[in-house]
Amino acid sequence: MGYTIYDKLWNEHLIRSYDDGDSLIYIDRHFLHEVTSPQAFEGLKKKSLKPWRINANIATPDHNVPTTRDNKFSIESIEDNISKLQVVELDKNCNDFGIKQFNINSNNQGIVHVIGPELGLTLPGMSIVCGDSHTSTHGAFGCLAMGIGTSEVEHVLATQSLKVRKLKNMRINFEGSIQEGVSSKDIILYLIRTIGTAGGTGYAVEFAGSYIRNISMEARMTICNMSIEAGAKVGLVSVDDKTIEYVKKHSNLEANLINDAIKKWKNLTTDKEAMFDKEIDIDVSKINPQVSWGTSPEMVIDFNEKIPSSSIFSAEKRKSLDLAKNYMGLSDNQELSDLDFDKVFIGSCTNSRIEDLREAAEVLKGQKVSENIQEAIVVPGSGMVKEQAEKEGIHKIFIDAGFQWRAPGCSMCLGMNPDQLSPYERCASTSNRNFEGRQGNLGRTHLMSPKMAALTAINGRIVKEI
Amino acid sequence: MKDFIEGIVAPIDRDNIDTDQIIPTEYLKSIKKFGYEDYLFDGWRYKDQGRLGMKKGERKINHEFILNNSPYDESKVLLTRDNFGCGSSREHAVWALRDFGIEVVLASSFGDIFYNNCFKNGVLPLKLKKTEIEKLFSLSTDSPVSISVNIKDKVILFKDKLSIDFDLDNNLAERIIYGLDEIDITLKDSELIKKFEEHRKENNPWIFE
Numbered sequence: 001m002g003y004t005i006y007d008k009l010w011n012e013h014l015i016r017s018y019d020d021g022d023s024l025i026y027i028d029r030h031f032l033h034e035v036t037s038p039q040a041f042e043g044l045k046k047k048s049l050k051p052w053r054i055n056a057n058i059a060t061p062d063h064n065v066p067t068t069r070d071n072k073f074s075i076e077s078i079e080d081n082i083s084k085l086q087v088v089e090l091d092k093n094c095n096d097f098g099i100k101q102f103n104i105n106s107n108n109q110g111i112v113h114v115i116g117p118e119l120g121l122t123l124p125g126m127s128i129v130c131g132d133s134h135t136s137t138h139g140a141f142g143c144l145a146m147g148i149g150t151s152e153v154e155h156v157l158a159t160q161s162l163k164v165r166k167l168k169n170m171r172i173n174f175e176g177s178i179q180e181g182v183s184s185k186d187i188i189l190y191l192i193r194t195i196g197t198a199g200g201t202g203y204a205v206e207f208a209g210s211y212i213r214n215i216s217m218e219a220r221m222t223i224c225n226m227s228i229e230a231g232a233k234v235g236l237v238s239v240d241d242k243t244i245e246y247v248k249k250h251s252n253l254e255a256n257l258i259n260d261a262i263k264k265w266k267n268l269t270t271d272k273e274a275m276f277d278k279e280i281d282i283d284v285s286k287i288n289p290q291v292s293w294g295t296s297p298e299m300v301i302d303f304n305e306k307i308p309s310s311s312i313f314s315a316e317k318r319k320s321l322d323l324a325k326n327y328m329g330l331s332d333n334q335e336l337s338d339l340d341f342d343k344v345f346i347g348s349c350t351n352s353r354i355e356d357l358r359e360a361a362e363v364l365k366g367q368k369v370s371e372n373i374q375e376a377i378v379v380p381g382s383g384m385v386k387e388q389a390e391k392e393g394i395h396k397i398f399i400d401a402g403f404q405w406r407a408p409g410c411s412m413c414l415g416m417n418p419d420q421l422s423p424y425e426r427c428a429s430t431s432n433r434n435f436e437g438r439q440g441n442l443g444r445t446h447l448m449s450p451k452m453a454a455l456t457a458i459n460g461r462i463v464k465e466i
Numbered sequence: 467m468k469d470f471i472e473g474i475v476a477p478i479d480r481d482n483i484d485t486d487q488i489i490p491t492e493y494l495k496s497i498k499k500f501g502y503e504d505y506l507f508d509g510w511r512y513k514d515q516g517r518l519g520m521k522k523g524e525r526k527i528n529h530e531f532i533l534n535n536s537p538y539d540e541s542k543v544l545l546t547r548d549n550f551g552c553g554s555s556r557e558h559a560v561w562a563l564r565d566f567g568i569e570v571v572l573a574s575s576f577g578d579i580f581y582n583n584c585f586k587n588g589v590l591p592l593k594l595k596k597t598e599i600e601k602l603f604s605l606s607t608d609s610p611v612s613i614s615v616n617i618k619d620k621v622i623l624f625k626d627k628l629s630i631d632f633d634l635d636n637n638l639a640e641r642i643i644y645g646l647d648e649i650d651i652t653l654k655d656s657e658l659i660k661k662f663e664e665h666r667k668e669n670n671p672w673i674f675e
Contacts, residue, residue, distance in 0.1 A: 015662045020637035028673045038497035082495040133555040149557035151586035159652045198549040233578045261672045296482050414491045435486040441515040
């Protein structure tokens with residue numbers, strides 16, 4: 001009998017099991033941001049409790065921060081008073097409890113799921129939680145990583161543990177080589193389209209196969225990031241040389257320590273004999289660039305396909321499809337390429353890493369954003385990504401093309417800061433959710449890869465051919 | 467103690483209702499744990515765009531939305547379909563349901579994180595079979611009905627017309643019935659956690675750097 005990587009991580013962190021089927025697991029790393037933490041800190045204060053292990057916690061403000069800020073910016077400069085209060089509150093709570101924070105002026109501030117790995121704070125084998133569903137991103141490093149609610153944030157702060165039930169095991173085998181112009185974003189969108197937004201519910205999903213082994217850590221992060229959109233709060237990739245190489249490059253650990261660690265990390269793979277509750281094989285060589293058309297991340301088609309006609313679906317499904325079409329201003333059998341776009345957003349914890357920016361910049365070199373596009377913004381995921389891009393001159397390509405080069409944050413993925421869609425505006429977005437109102441009240445989101453977003457910026461429409 | 471809930475069923479015939487629909491991002495800017503009742507299903511409930519701090523009375527009401535109409539404005543039970551509460555981990559979604567007065571959500575499946583969050587806040591999410599959900603829709607769609615949920619006996623009743631037994635782990639049922647504080651319970655295992663931590667530090671010192 002063999003173990004899956006999820007089983008191994010589970011056993012490694014299991015403190016105790018209860019009679020009722022729940023278990024208590026130990027939490028190695030806890031990331032915090034300003035939106036889901038204030039009520040948890042308030043709870044701690046009310047109970048006169050302190051964080052169990054201070055240095056397990058790392059905080060950064062990312063959701064509310066304006067991306068138009070410069071070096072002179074301070075919290076006080078946030079114009080929206082309600083947003084400001086939340087950032088101030090995080091600052092205050094981190095100071096009160098002595099928690100390490102990369103504040104709004106820090107060079108290391110950024111989207112929490114981007115800074116974790118690049119600052120070496122995400123290490124293979126760790127259990128990682130954050131009050132944010134995209135915590136699954138860190139699973140790319142062979143971590144047991146999952147999003148939690150605010151009550152659980154408080155529980156982790158107070159007890160360094162989490163009460164959970166073991167998930168079932170699923171493996172997705174991505175085999176083959178991708179076509180030119182296809183990226184990891186297309187692969188994960190295709191998966192969600194195939195298994196649905198509840199396809200992974202109740203499972204820890206391991207992404208495996210020759211495709212996964214061949215891609216970069218950044219691309220693996222994009223895939224694990226969106227496992228929650230497929231319903232799975234845990235997404236994982238077994239550790240290999242690429243994982244270790246990345247961690248070595250980004251970690252500040254002493255050489256001795258890291259060598260000891262590597263010996264352990266190499267075991268963080270699924271055993272050959274391991275059994276999965278569910279396995280799905282996907283041939284990636286047939287996958288085209290994917291674009292979402294509706295209001296759920298499973299409403300996805302190939303970039304050159306037509307909006308599906310509702311009539312071929314069951315009555316129950318038809319209702320959702322019709323509601324989505326109505327919201328998105330679409331009709332049956334309409335060509336995606338007929339739609340006029342208003343805005344383009346390149347960013348979010350899904351696609352704001354250096355590789356994503358390079359992919360978009362390559363398309364934009366020597367090109368101009370279409371006159372029909374009112375605003376095209378690119379928001380690097382972190383201070384480090386921004387710096388690296390500026391070193392490579394990528395920012396110049398974006399700016400010359402007509403993009404706005406912004407400061408790091410979650411930005412228009414969910415529009416808690418001023419980066420939002422106005423009603424009925426149509427946006428080509430590299431983010432992860434196309435829910436109603438997600439990017440702004442009545443805004444219309446089409447999810448796609450950085451490359452497709454860049455092409456849409458140039459043409460003002462989704463291209464028919466690539 | 468809360469082991470019996472009785473109230474009007476509000477049917478919302480949609481699948482994949484995500485937490486952005488239950489409560490939009492704007493209201494996540496609050497640093498409070500209560501006061502979300504006026505923002506539940508904000509995008510569907512109102513015809514204008516709201517801001518945190520605005521009250522229901524200041525908004526343009528969408529009278530076509532079920533929760534705006536009597537007696538559904540006092541519903542305790544929400545009836546919906548597949549994958550309710552998918553999406554973001556925001557516990558504000560449960561707080562909004564709770565503050566509005568929803569005590570039970572009936573659906574054929576739930577988002578994992580939302581499902582967990584419910585039990586921390588006294589909201590009971592019940593997974594029912596698709597056929598049972600269908601039956602409840604046909605019962606409650608034309609005119610308002612009030613059903614009862616007996617958490618101890620694990621049964622949903624509507625007069626003599628309906629009786630549905632549901633599955634619910636005892637520990638989850640107890641969390642709703644007694645509203646237990648999980649932190650207090652876990653801290654009883656403090657010594658165990660400490661021992662585990664020491665052992666982990668010995669074998670994986672890099673994690674504790």
